[in-house]
Amino acid sequence: MSSVEFRKDLFADERDDNLQEIGKPTRRQDILGHVTGRSPYYDDHLFDGLLHMRCVRSPHHHARIRSIDTSQAERMPGVVRVVLARDVPNNLNTLLSLINFGKDEEKLIQDTKVAYVGEPVAAIIAETEGQARDACAAVRVDYEVLPHVLDPEASLKPDAPVVNEIYPNNTFDYHDLYDHQKLRFGDVEKGFSEADHIVEGEYQMSPIEQAPIETCGAIAAPETNDRFVCYTSTQALFFSLGTTAKLLNMASSRLHFVGGTVGGGFGGKVDSIVEPLSVLGAVLTGRPVKFMWDRAEEMQVGAPRGAERWRIKDGVARDGRILARTFTGFFDAGAYTRLSSYAIIKCTGHIPGPYSIPNVASNVYCVFTNRTPATAMRGFGITGVDFAIECHMDKVAETVGLNPIELRILNAYRDGDMKPHRRLAKNTALIECCQVASQKSGWAISADAARQSSLTGGGGSRADIPESITDSVGRIGERRRTDIPTEPGMGAASRGRVAAGTQGIPIVAAAPQDEDMITDPARMGFRHAPVAPSQPGATPSSPVPPSAAPSAAPVPPQQNAPAPQPAPPQQPAAPQPPQATPDPAPAPYKPEQPFSRGVKRPGVSRFLSGSRRR
Amino acid sequence: MTKKPVQFQLNGSPVAVFSDEGQNLLDLLRRGVGDLSPKYGCGQGTCGSCTVIIDGEPRLSCLTLAETVEGQHVETTNGLANGPDLHALQEAFMENFAAQCGYCTPGMLMAAKALLDRTPRPSRAEIVEAISGNICRCTGYEPIIDAILAASGQPTRRTG
Numbered sequence A: 001m002s003s004v005e006f007r008k009d010l011f012a013d014e015r016d017d018n019l020q021e022i023g024k025p026t027r028r029q030d031i032l033g034h035v036t037g038r039s040p041y042y043d044d045h046l047f048d049g050l051l052h053m054r055c056v057r058s059p060h061h062h063a064r065i066r067s068i069d070t071s072q073a074e075r076m077p078g079v080v081r082v083v084l085a086r087d088v089p090n091n092l093n094t095l096l097s098l099i100n101f102g103k104d105e106e107k108l109i110q111d112t113k114v115a116y117v118g119e120p121v122a123a124i125i126a127e128t129e130g131q132a133r134d135a136c137a138a139v140r141v142d143y144e145v146l147p148h149v150l151d152p153e154a155s156l157k158p159d160a161p162v163v164n165e166i167y168p169n170n171t172f173d174y175h176d177l178y179d180h181q182k183l184r185f186g187d188v189e190k191g192f193s194e195a196d197h198i199v200e201g202e203y204q205m206s207p208i209e210q211a212p213i214e215t216c217g218a219i220a221a222p223e224t225n226d227r228f229v230c231y232t233s234t235q236a237l238f239f240s241l242g243t244t245a246k247l248l249n250m251a252s253s254r255l256h257f258v259g260g261t262v263g264g265g266f267g268g269k270v271d272s273i274v275e276p277l278s279v280l281g282a283v284l285t286g287r288p289v290k291f292m293w294d295r296a297e298e299m300q301v302g303a304p305r306g307a308e309r310w311r312i313k314d315g316v317a318r319d320g321r322i323l324a325r326t327f328t329g330f331f332d333a334g335a336y337t338r339l340s341s342y343a344i345i346k347c348t349g350h351i352p353g354p355y356s357i358p359n360v361a362s363n364v365y366c367v368f369t370n371r372t373p374a375t376a377m378r379g380f381g382i383t384g385v386d387f388a389i390e391c392h393m394d395k396v397a398e399t400v401g402l403n404p405i406e407l408r409i410l411n412a413y414r415d416g417d418m419k420p421h422r423r424l425a426k427n428t429a430l431i432e433c434c435q436v437a438s439q440k441s442g443w444a445i446s447a448d449a450a451r452q453s454s455l456t457g458g459g460g461s462r463a464d465i466p467e468s469i470t471d472s473v474g475r476i477g478e479r480r481r482t483d484i485p486t487e488p489g490m491g492a493a494s495r496g497r498v499a500a501g502t503q504g505i506p507i508v509a510a511a512p513q514d515e516d517m518i519t520d521p522a523r524m525g526f527r528h529a530p531v532a533p534s535q536p537g538a539t540p541s542s543p544v545p546p547s548a549a550p551s552a553a554p555v556p557p558q559q560n561a562p563a564p565q566p567a568p569p570q571q572p573a574a575p576q577p578p579q580a581t582p583d584p585a586p587a588p589y590k591p592e593q594p595f596s597r598g599v600k601r602p603g604v605s606r607f608l609s610g611s612r613r614r
Numbered sequence B: 001m002t003k004k005p006v007q008f009q010l011n012g013s014p015v016a017v018f019s020d021e022g023q024n025l026l027d028l029l030r031r032g033v034g035d036l037s038p039k040y041g042c043g044q045g046t047c048g049s050c051t052v053i054i055d056g057e058p059r060l061s062c063l064t065l066a067e068t069v070e071g072q073h074v075e076t077t078n079g080l081a082n083g084p085d086l087h088a089l090q091e092a093f094m095e096n097f098a099a100q101c102g103y104c105t106p107g108m109l110m111a112a113k114a115l116l117d118r119t120p121r122p123s124r125a126e127i128v129e130a131i132s133g134n135i136c137r138c139t140g141y142e143p144i145i146d147a148i149l150a151a152s153g154q155p156t157r158r159t160g
Helices: A032-036 A096-099 A129-138 A188-193 A239-245 A274-285 A295-300 A340-350 A383-402 A404-411 A430-441 A448-453 B023-035 B088-095 B105-118 B124-130 B139-150
Strands: A052-057 A063-069 A079-083 A121-127 A140-145 A183-185 A195-204 A217-222 A228-232 A255-256 A289-292 A308-316 A322-334 A361-369 B005-011 B011-021 B052-054 B057-060 B073-075
Touching: A032 A217, A032 B088, A032 B105, A052 A129, A052 A274, A052 A295, A052 A448, A063 A121, A079 A129, A079 A274, A096 A239, A129 A340, A183 A340, A188 A217, A188 A322, A188 A361, A195 A322, A195 A383, A217 A274, A228 A239, A239 A255, A274 A289, A308 A383, A322 A340, A340 A361, A340 A383, A383 A404, A404 A430, A404 A448, A404 B011, A404 B088, A430 A448, B005 B023, B005 B139, B052 B105, B057 B105, B088 B105, B088 B139, B105 B139, B124 B139
Parallel strands: A052 A289, A228 A255, A322 A361, B005 B073
Antiparallel strands: A052 A121, A063 A140, A079 A121, A183 A361, A195 A308, A217 A228, A217 A289, A308 A322, B005 B011, B052 B057, B052 B073
C-alpha cells in the first residue's frame, strides 16, 4: 500500500477518533513497569540451573579454518557442552529467506571460512559466564589467513577476494538477474544535454552502531511439553521464531517465544542470532541456557547500519530546476546479506528524494566486504541517500546561486506528481516544511516561494511516466567466475527486458546513458564474456541488436519487489495514448476478505506455518 | 569456588546471602537476592543502568564487589515506592514521558534520588551533572531533566 488507510469499522465502538494529541502529555501504557523496575526484559527471568553460553570468535577479517581443537576447553571446570557447526541441524540461512528473498548464505556457527572479525566458530556452554569465557580462550583454532577487502569498490574489482562464496561476484544478486538495483525514469542523457550546469558530488557515510543499552540476548529452556521456551530481546519475534525453526530444523509449534519488552533496539535486534543459539544450547544440554552479548560483542558483532557511498550527478537549468539526476550507490553489506538487499530496494524506491525530477536513473550495488554484516537501523536505506541528496542540493544551490531553501521549494514534489518508482506522490509536505524552516530559522525566502503549496501545481503532465531508456548492463552471468552459467535458468531471455516506457511504445535495451551508469568492465571484471554495452551510433530510442538484448515483450517493470504486490493503480504495460492517463486517484483499499486469512500467504515459508513437523 | 556470606540492608530490610568469589553487586542483587531492578548494560561502568544507592551515594553495582557492601544500606528502584504509593520521582517520570524502552530508567531514578536526597531543589545544571553518568539511548535527556525538576517541585520546560 502506498499510503495508510484507516479501517474505521474495526473497533468502532472503542474509538472516538480524537487524534488531537500533539502538545499534550501522554502517559505510556508500559510506563508503570519502567519506573518501578518491573518491566520484564528477557534477562529478568530467573531459572534454576541456568547455563551460560559464549562464542569463540574469529580474530581475522578473512581466514580459512583449518581445524578447531576444543579438547582442552572440554576439560575446563564448569564446561557442560562445546557447540560446533556440526551441532546445528540446518546450518545455512539468510534472514530474508522467510519471505523467499535471497539465497541461504550465512552459517550460525562457521566451520570452513570466517569472513569478518567476530564471526562465531564455536560456542561454549558452562555453569558460569566466567567459566564459559575461560573455556572460549582455551579453544585453539588454526586459521589460514586470507586477503581481505574492506572497501566496497575495491571489493568489486576482478582480483578482489571473494567474501561470500554463495555470491562470488561480491554483490547481492537481484532476482538472479542483476548485480545491482536499477531505476530508470525518463532519459537522463537528454536532461543533461539541456542543462546549463552539471553538478557532481560524492558522499560517504560510516557504519553506525545502534548501541541499545540492553545488549542482545536470549534465555531458552526446555518446557515440560516437549517444547522450548525462549525469552528474547528480539524486535522481530516471529522472524526469530521462524529463523530458529529453520536453523534447528524444528517445527515452529515446538517453540514458545516470549518477547515484546525490548531494552532499546533501533533495528539492531532483528537479526535472530541469539535465539537459535540459546535454543540450540537448551536442546543439547536439556537445561536453561542464556546467551547474552556483552558490550564489546554488541559493538563488534552487533550488525550496524551499513556504510553507503553515493555519487550524484545533476543536470541543472540556470533557474535552478533540476532536469536530470543520476545516482551510483554502493551499500557496504559486510560479509553477509542480512537486510542490506532490502535496504537497497527501499532506497531505490525513494530516489531521487522528495523532488520532482523528470529524468532519473540509478544503479545501486549491495556489496559484500569483510566487515561486520550490516542490518536494519531507523530508516535504513533512506537515511544515507537522503544525507547525500541534501548535501548535493546545497551544492546545486551554490552552483546556481540560489537560496538553498528556495531551490528545494522550486524542485519539491507536489501531490499528484509521478515518482520515479511509478507511484503517485500523496500527502507531500516538503514545501510546507521548507516554509516553516525558513520562518523558524529567520532565513528569509522570496514572496513567491512563500506562496507555494504542495497541494497545487502537481499532477497533470507531472503525473506522466516518461519513456524510459533501459540497458542490460550488470546482468549477472557475465561474471568473473567461470562456474556461473552465463545465462541463468529463467534468465533474462525468458523474463524480458524490464522497464519499457508506458506511452504505448515498447522500447527495449538501448545504449547506456551515461558513463556513470555503465558498469565499468575493468571494475566489474567481465573476464570471460566481455560485453560491448554501448552501441556508438545508437540513439536512446533505437533498439539494440538482438545479440545484446533479446527482443523483449514489454513487461511491467515492478520486478524489484521482494513479495507480490497489489497491482498498481495504473497498468504500466497497457498501451495508452499519452494524454489518456487514467484517474490518478487509486481505488480505496477494500480487501475482499479483510484480514480473515491473516497475513500468511501460501508458499511463503514452510517454517512459519508449523506444518513442518517431524 | 569459595562463597562468602554477606549481610546488608536492601531497601530497609536485612538481607543475608552468599556471594561467589569476585562476584559483583549487580549479579548478587539480580541472581542472588532476586532484585531485578538494576540492569546490566555494559558491565564496565560506562552506561549507569546498574546504578544503586549505597549509604546515600550513587554507585555502579557492576563495578562494586559484592562483599564490600557488608553492613551497608543498599537502595534500588525496587524499593522506591512506599507500598502502593509511588515516589515523587516515579510519578514525575511517568507524567513527563521520561522513559521509552525503560532500560536505563532504574539507574536514572537512583541517580536522581541520590541527588534529591542531598539537594531537595537542585538547579538544572546540578541535575545534568547528577545524571551525567547514565546513558539513555531512546528518550533523550530533556524529558528526564524535566521529570527531575518536576519531582523537586520546580517548573519544567512545559509548565514554564
